[in-house]
Amino acid sequence: MLSAFVFLVLVVCNFNGFVESLNGEGYALLSFKQSIYEDPEGSLSNWNSSDENPCSWNGVTCKEQRVISVSIPKNKLYGFLSSSLGSLSDLRHVNLRNNKFFGSLPTELLEVQGLQSLVLYGNSFSGPLSNEIGKLKYLQTLDLSQNFFNGSLPASMVQCKRLKALDLSQNNFTGPLPDGFGTGLVSLEKLDLSFNRFNGSIPSNMGNLSSLQGTVDLSHNLFSGSIPASLGNLPEKVYIDLTYNNLSGPIPQSGALMNRGPTAFIGNPGLCGTPLKNPCSDASSANSPSSYPFFPNNYPPENPGDDRRKIEKGRGLSKGAIVAIIVGDVIGICLVGLLFSYCYSRICGCGKGKDGNGYGFEKGKKGKKKCFCFRKDESETLSENVEQYDLVPLDTQVAFDLDELLKASAFVLGKSGIGIVYKVVLEDGLTLAVRRLGEGGSQRFKEFQTEVEAIGKLRHPNIVTLRAYYWSVDEKLLIYDYIPNGSLGTALHGKPGIVPFTPLSWSVRLTIIKGIAKGLVYLHEFSPKKYVHGDLKPSNILLGQDMEPHISDFGLGRLANIAGGSPTLQSNRIPVEKPQERQSRSVSSEVTATNGSGNLGSYYLAPEALKVVKPSQKWDIYSYGVILLEMITGRTPVVQVGSSEMDLVHWIQLCIEEKKPLADVLDPYLAPDADREEEIIAILKIAMACVHCSPERRPTMRHISDALDRLVTCSD
Numbered sequence: 078m079l080s081a082f083v084f085l086v087l088v089v090c091n092f093n094g095f096v097e098s099l100n101g102e103g104y105a106l107l108s109f110k111q112s113i114y115e116d117p118e119g120s121l122s123n124w125n126s127s128d129e130n131p132c133s134w135n136g137v138t139c140k141e142q143r144v145i146s147v148s149i150p151k152n153k154l155y156g157f158l159s160s161s162l163g164s165l166s167d168l169r170h171v172n173l174r175n176n177k178f179f180g181s182l183p184t185e186l187l188e189v190q191g192l193q194s195l196v197l198y199g200n201s202f203s204g205p206l207s208n209e210i211g212k213l214k215y216l217q218t219l220d221l222s223q224n225f226f227n228g229s230l231p232a233s234m235v236q237c238k239r240l241k242a243l244d245l246s247q248n249n250f251t252g253p254l255p256d257g258f259g260t261g262l263v264s265l266e267k268l269d270l271s272f273n274r275f276n277g278s279i280p281s282n283m284g285n286l287s288s289l290q291g292t293v294d295l296s297h298n299l300f301s302g303s304i305p306a307s308l309g310n311l312p313e314k315v316y317i318d319l320t321y322n323n324l325s326g327p328i329p330q331s332g333a334l335m336n337r338g339p340t341a342f343i344g345n346p347g348l349c350g351t352p353l354k355n356p357c358s359d360a361s362s363a364n365s366p367s368s369y370p371f372f373p374n375n376y377p378p379e380n381p382g383d384d385r386r387k388i389e390k391g392r393g394l395s396k397g398a399i400v401a402i403i404v405g406d407v408i409g410i411c412l413v414g415l416l417f418s419y420c421y422s423r424i425c426g427c428g429k430g431k432d433g434n435g436y437g438f439e440k441g442k443k444g445k446k447k448c449f450c451f452r453k454d455e456s457e458t459l460s461e462n463v464e465q466y467d468l469v470p471l472d473t474q475v476a477f478d479l480d481e482l483l484k485a486s487a488f489v490l491g492k493s494g495i496g497i498v499y500k501v502v503l504e505d506g507l508t509l510a511v512r513r514l515g516e517g518g519s520q521r522f523k524e525f526q527t528e529v530e531a532i533g534k535l536r537h538p539n540i541v542t543l544r545a546y547y548w549s550v551d552e553k554l555l556i557y558d559y560i561p562n563g564s565l566g567t568a569l570h571g572k573p574g575i576v577p578f579t580p581l582s583w584s585v586r587l588t589i590i591k592g593i594a595k596g597l598v599y600l601h602e603f604s605p606k607k608y609v610h611g612d613l614k615p616s617n618i619l620l621g622q623d624m625e626p627h628i629s630d631f632g633l634g635r636l637a638n639i640a641g642g643s644p645t646l647q648s649n650r651i652p653v654e655k656p657q658e659r660q661s662r663s664v665s666s667e668v669t670a671t672n673g674s675g676n677l678g679s680y681y682l683a684p685e686a687l688k689v690v691k692p693s694q695k696w697d698i699y700s701y702g703v704i705l706l707e708m709i710t711g712r713t714p715v716v717q718v719g720s721s722e723m724d725l726v727h728w729i730q731l732c733i734e735e736k737k738p739l740a741d742v743l744d745p746y747l748a749p750d751a752d753r754e755e756e757i758i759a760i761l762k763i764a765m766a767c768v769h770c771s772p773e774r775r776p777t778m779r780h781i782s783d784a785l786d787r788l789v790t791c792s793d
Contacts, residue, residue: 098127099128099131100129100131101164102130103130103131105161105162105165106124106134106161107124108161109158109161111159112158113155113156114155115153115156116155117153118152120135120149120152120154121134121135121136121149121154122135123135135149136149143167144167145168146168146169146171146172147165147171147173148170148173149173149176150174150196151174151175153176154176154178155178156177156178157179158173158178158180158182158186158202160183160184161185162183162185163185163186163187163188163189164185166191168189169192169193170192170193171186171195171196172194173197173200174196174197174198174199175199175200175755176200177200177201178197178201179200179202179203180202180203180204181202181205182204182207182221184207184209187207187209187213190212190214190215191215192216193216193218194216194218194219195216195218195219195220195221196220198220198221198222198223198224198244200224202221202224202226203224203227205227205229205231206228206230206234206250208231208232208233210234210237211231211232211234211237212233212236214236215239216239217239217241217242217264219237219245220242221244221245222244222248223246223247224248227248227251228250229250229251229252229253229255230245230252230254230255231255234255234258235256235257235258235260236261237261238261238262239264240264241265241266241267242265242266242267243262243265243268243269244267244269245273246269246273247272247273248273249273250273250274250275251274252276253277254270254280258280259284259285260285262286263285263286263287263288265288266289266290268289268293268294269292269294270298271294271296271297271318272296272297273297273298274298274299275295275299276298277301278300278301278302278305279295279300279302279305281305281307282307283305283308283311284307284308284311285310286311287311287312289312289315290312290314291315291316292315292316292318292783293311293316293318294318295317295319295322296321296322297320298322299322300322300324301322301323301324302324303324303327304324304326304328304348306329306334308329309332309334311333312333315333316779317333317334317341318777319341320340320343320344321343321344323347324342324347325347327349327350327357328348330350340777468545468556469526469545469548470545471533471534471543471544471545471546472544474544475544477503481503481504482511484504485501487500487501487502487511488500490510495514495633495634496514497512497513498510498512499512500559509544509556509557509558509559510556510557510558510559511554511555511556512554512557514553514555514636521639521640522548524639525636525639529543529546531605531632537595537596537599539592539595539596539625539626539628540599540627540629541560541627541631542557543556543557544556544558553636553640558627560619560621560629561622562621562622563619564615564616564617564618564620565589565619565620565626565704566614566615566618568581569615569711580744580746581708582749582750583747583753583756583757585624586708588624588626589620589626590760590785591786593626593628593701594782594785596626596627597613597628597698597701597778598778600628600631600697601697601778602778607694609692609693609694610628610631610700611692611696611697612634612700613628613681613700613701613704614681614700614704615707618704680703680714680725681700682699683698683700685772694777695772695773695775697778698775698777698778698781699772699775701767701778701781702726702763702765702768703726703767705760705761705763705764706729706764709742709747709761709764710729710742710743711746712744729742729764730765739757739758767781
C-alpha cells in the first residue's frame with residue numbers, strides 16, 4: 078500500500094515538472110488546441126506539454142525561441158479560433174485556410190500589432206469584423222474570402238496603410254466602403270470584394286490606388302450610382318470587373334476603363350455607352366446591353382437607305398450597256414482560265430504524277446521549270462520549288478528560307494478538313510510543323526496577309542507560335558513551332574492501334590489545366606484584339622517537352638476560309654447528333670492525334686453557338702469546362718449509358734443530382750491520386766461553372782485562372 082502511494086506521488090511530481098517546463102507561448106497554443114474539436118489528420122498530434130517550448134510542433138515557426146508563425150492549412154480542423162493566439166506577442170503570420178473553423182474572429186488576435194498576414198479563407202467564420210483591425214499597422218495580407226463574415230467594413234481599416242492584398246470575396250459583407258478607402262490603403266496591390274452585398278457608390282478616391290495589379294474585382298455586389306471617372310487613373314494593365322451591380326450612367330472612356338470589352342460591365346442594366354450596345358439615350362435606356370447579339374461593327378448599317386441612295390446617284394449606264402460589259406468580262410475570264418489551265422498542265426505535271434498521288438505548284442526561275450509536290454505517303458520529301466511569292470517570316474528568329482523548307486524531310490502528322498499537317502525536319506535539325514491549306518482564294522491575298530500577320534504577333538508560352546507563312550495561287554502554307562508530345566486528346570485516351578499508353582497523373586493534368594487557362598486569358602484579355610478561339614478541344618491542345626500545354630489552331634478556320642476550299646469554323650457548328658446516329662461510330666477512334674475529337678467537336682461548342690452570329694469568349698469558357706470534365710473523368714464527350722448515349726455535361730449533371738460518389742465519375746487512372754480529392758472536387762466545381770447553360774453566369778477566364786493559381790499554390 079505504501080509503495081503504491083509513493084509511486085502515485087512520483088507520477089504527480091513528474092507530471093507537474095513536465096507541465097512547468099513548457100513556456101507561456103506553449104500554454105497559449107495548447108489552449109488553441111483545446112478549442113479544436115476534430116483533428117482527423119492528426120496535424121496537432123505532436124503538440125505536447127512535455128516539450129520545453131512549441132518551436133518543434135507541427136505548423137509552428139519560431140525565431141529566437143519566440144513563435145512568429147502558426148500555419149496549419151488544409152487539415153480539416155473543426156473548432157473555433159481561441160483568443161489565446163492573441164497572447165503570442167511576436168506572432169507575424171497566421172494561416173488556417175481551408176479548414177472548418179467557425180464562430181467569430183477574436184478581437185484579441187487583432188491586437189497583435191506585429192501581425193503581417195492573416196489568411197483564413199475557406200472556413201466558416203461569421204460575424205462582423207472588429208474595429209480593432211485598424212491596430213494592425215504592419216498588416217500586409219488579409220484574406221478572409223469564402224467565409225460568412227457580415228456587417229460593414231470598419232472605418233479603421235483604412236489605417237492599415239501597409240496592406241498589399243485584401244481579399245474579402247464570397248462573404249456577406251454589407252454597407253458602403255469606408256471613407257478614405259482609396260487614400261488610406263495606398264499600398265494595395267490586390268483587391269477582391271466580389272460576391273458580397275456592398276452597396277453605395279464606388280469611392281472616387283479608389284483611383285489613387287496606383288499600386289494595384291491584376292484584377293480589381295468589385296463584381297456581384299450592390300454598388301450603385303455612376304462609375305467614377307477617376308478609376309481610369311488606375312494602371313492601364315489593371316482589369317476592373319464591375320459586373321452584376323446596380324451601376325448606371327455612361328461608362329467613362331479614360332485610362333484603365335478604355336478598350337475593355339462588354340464582359341467587364343454586364344449585369345448593370347443602367348450602364349450605357351461604349352463598349353456596350355446600349356447607347357446613352359432615354360429611348361434605349363430600357364434595353365439591356367446583354368439583349369444585343371454580337372454583330373460586327375458594320376452590321377447592320379445604321380441607315381440602309383443611305384447606301385442605297387449612294388448607289389443610285391452613281392448610275393450612268395443603261396441596262397443594255399451593263400449586260401454587255403458583264404458578258405464580255407465573263408467570256409474574257411473564261412478564256413484566260415482555259416489558257417492558264419492548259420499551260421499549267423503542260424508545265425507542271427506534278428498533280429498527275431506517275432503514282433497519281435501528288436499535289437503541287439510550279440514556279441519559273443531563269444528558264445528553269447521546277448515542280449513542288451506534297452505526296453500523300455506517310456513519309457515524304459518536299460521537293461524543290463520556285464518563287465512566286467517568297468516565304469514571309471513573322472519572327473526575327475526565322476533563319477531558314479523557302480528552299481530549305483521545301484527540300485526538307487516531311488512526315489504527315491494529321492489530316493483534317495482544314496488541310497494536312499506535316500512534321501518537317503530541316504538539314505540543320507530544326508523541326509517545324511507545316512500546315513497546308515486550300516488551293517483557292519487567289520483574290521484574297523491581302524485579307525489573308527492581314528489575318529495571318531495579326532496571329533503571328535501573338536506570343537505566349539501556352540499558345541503555339543506561328544513563325545512564317547507562304548502564299549501562292551496554288552499553295553498556302555503556315556509554319557509553326559513543332560510541339561513534340563502530340564495532343565491532349567491522345568494523351569488522355571491513347572491512339573487507336575498503339576498499345577503502349579502512359580496515363581497522365583493528376584499533377585500533370587493540373588499543370589495542363591492551369592496552362593490552358595493562362596493561354597486563354599492571354600487571348601481574351603491581352604492579345605491585340607481580345608480574340609476568341611472558337612474551336613477549343615483536346616485535339617488542338619498540344620503538349621510540349623515537359624507536358625506543358627500549347628493551344629493551337631487559333632484563327633485557323635478563318636484562314637482556311639480565305640485560302641479557299643476548306644470548311645470554316647462556322648460549318649463545324651452542327652447540331653448534336655442523335656444517339657442512334659452515333660452508335661455505329663467508334664468514339665475512341667475519333668480522339669486521335671490526327672483528327673483529335675473528330676466528329677465529337679460539336680460537343681465542345683457552347684449551346685448558344687448554334688444560334689449566335691459572332692463567337693463570344695464565353696464559348697471558349699464552355700469548351701474549357703468540357704475539357705476539364707474530360708480530364709477528371711477520363712471519358713470522351715459522349716458517355717455510354719446502358720444502350721444509349723449521353724453527352725458528358727449532362728451525364729455529370731445527372732451524377733451530381735443522384736449524389737454519386739466521386740469514385741464513380743473519376744478516371745480510374747487517377748486512383749493513385751485519391752488523396753488529391755479536394756483539388757479534384759475544386760476543379761470539378763470550376764468545370765460546372767464553365768458549362769453553365771447561361772453564358773452570363775459563366776466566369777471569365779481571368780477569374781478561372783486566378784482560382785487555379787490559388788488552388789495550385791495551396792497544393793504546393
